[in-house]
Amino acid sequence: MNTSSAEKRDWKDTARPFDRLAREYDSWFEGNPLFRIELAALLAVQEKPAHPSLEIGVGPGRFARALDIDFGIDPAISPLQFAGSRNILCMQAVGEKIPVRSGCMGTVFILFTLCFLADPAQVLRECFRILKPDGRLLIGMIPGMSKWGELITRKKEENNPFYRHARLRSVAETKALLSLGGFSVIESWSTLFQPPGNTLTAESPRQGSEEDAGFCVLVLKKKEADGGTTQPDYPDN
Numbered sequence: 001m002n003t004s005s006a007e008k009r010d011w012k013d014t015a016r017p018f019d020r021l022a023r024e025y026d027s028w029f030e031g032n033p034l035f036r037i038e039l040a041a042l043l044a045v046q047e048k049p050a051h052p053s054l055e056i057g058v059g060p061g062r063f064a065r066a067l068d069i070d071f072g073i074d075p076a077i078s079p080l081q082f083a084g085s086r087n088i089l090c091m092q093a094v095g096e097k098i099p100v101r102s103g104c105m106g107t108v109f110i111l112f113t114l115c116f117l118a119d120p121a122q123v124l125r126e127c128f129r130i131l132k133p134d135g136r137l138l139i140g141m142i143p144g145m146s147k148w149g150e151l152i153t154r155k156k157e158e159n160n161p162f163y164r165h166a167r168l169r170s171v172a173e174t175k176a177l178l179s180l181g182g183f184s185v186i187e188s189w190s191t192l193f194q195p196p197g198n199t200l201t202a203e204s205p206r207q208g209s210e211e212d213a214g215f216c217v218l219v220l221k222k223k224e225a226d227g228g229t230t231q232p233d234y235p236d237n
Helices: 005-020 022-028 033-043 062-066 077-085 120-130 147-157 171-180
Strands: 053-056 071-074 089-092 105-111 131-141 183-191 215-222
Touching: 005 022, 005 077, 022 077, 033 062, 033 131, 033 183, 033 215, 053 120, 062 105, 071 077, 077 089, 105 120, 120 131, 120 171, 120 183, 131 171, 171 183, 171 215
Parallel strands: 053 071, 053 105, 071 089, 105 131
Antiparallel strands: 131 215, 183 215
């Protein structure tokens, strides 16, 4: 499917602040308890991610380095310089057209990026295409109905440069989108039940996906059909 000119503007507009403020964005992770809490939930996943692995929206590569992800793509070029310095093999690209051959990836990560995608349906088609038959898709998301999701929505309404193009979804809505893309959830974790505005303390993730969590991890596999995996056709979102 060809990306429309409006969608092209969308991803460029979304990428621009991350490009322009790359150093500020990267420094946000330094000593940030949010990063540690979210990373703990990702590391709690029992089925360890297979290699080779790719992160869509790798940014400065903080999560990729901590999770031992091999490759990364991002439309914003400046953060990729930080990712490269962290030994992530990366290139400028969008999730709607991933420059990777079909059926070669063991794991694809989409961390905090699903809400920024101009065409999430097409990105999921690409994930399905590049994953091995037994590959895994790993989503890290901020549930839109949580207190943290409400905070992001307020920042969007205030025209925050990082969040003005964000489109947060509930866990249920996200699972429905992923199901239409040919994926089924096999494991999930939730964390960040502390509300924003308070001093954050270390928090152990809980199994399951909860709408009131500030961060959820979903691990998915390709749905099986007729003894194999078949990607369904479905309307764009």
